[in-house]
Amino acid sequence: MIILHLQNDHLGHWTASILDELAPHLEAVAVCSEYLRSTFAAKSPALAAKTKIVHNGVNTHLFFPREELREPGTGPRPSKPVVIQGSRVVRIAQLPEDSSIAIS
Numbered sequence: 001m002i003i004l005h006l007q008n009d010h011l012g013h014w015t016a017s018i019l020d021e022l023a024p025h026l027e028a029v030a031v032c033s034e035y036l037r038s039t040f041a042a043k044s045p046a047l048a049a050k051t052k053i054v055h056n057g058v059n060t061h062l063f064f065p066r067e068e069l070r071e072p073g074t075g076p077r078p079s080k081p082v083v084i085q086g087s088r089v090v091r092i093a094q095l096p097e098d099s100s101i102a103i104s
Contacts, residue, residue, distance in 0.1 A: 007056075023050060033053065037053060
């Protein structure tokens with residue numbers, strides 16, 4: 001089973017014939033917005049029928065910052081949005097000595 005997950009308009013640049021050729025090989029296409037779906041759906045009804053929109057978002061009733069784990073002086077500020085990534089965390093850089101990451 002192949003599920004194509006897109007967060008860009010890559011398929012919007014493909015021709016109708018290429019999209020129709022791709023469609024039978026995919027179980028589903030997941031995109032993050034109606035806009036992305038619209039970039040190719042009109043060109044290929046077969047691919048459009050397999051496309052589902054999974055909005056980038058989070059259920060804030062289930063996933064939220066836990067105040068008891070927060071160090072003093074840290075946390076969200078009203079002027080900044082809170083972004084929660086729910087897949088996995090990969091360490092990509094050394095943190096400064098006075099920094100830490102809390103995962104709950």
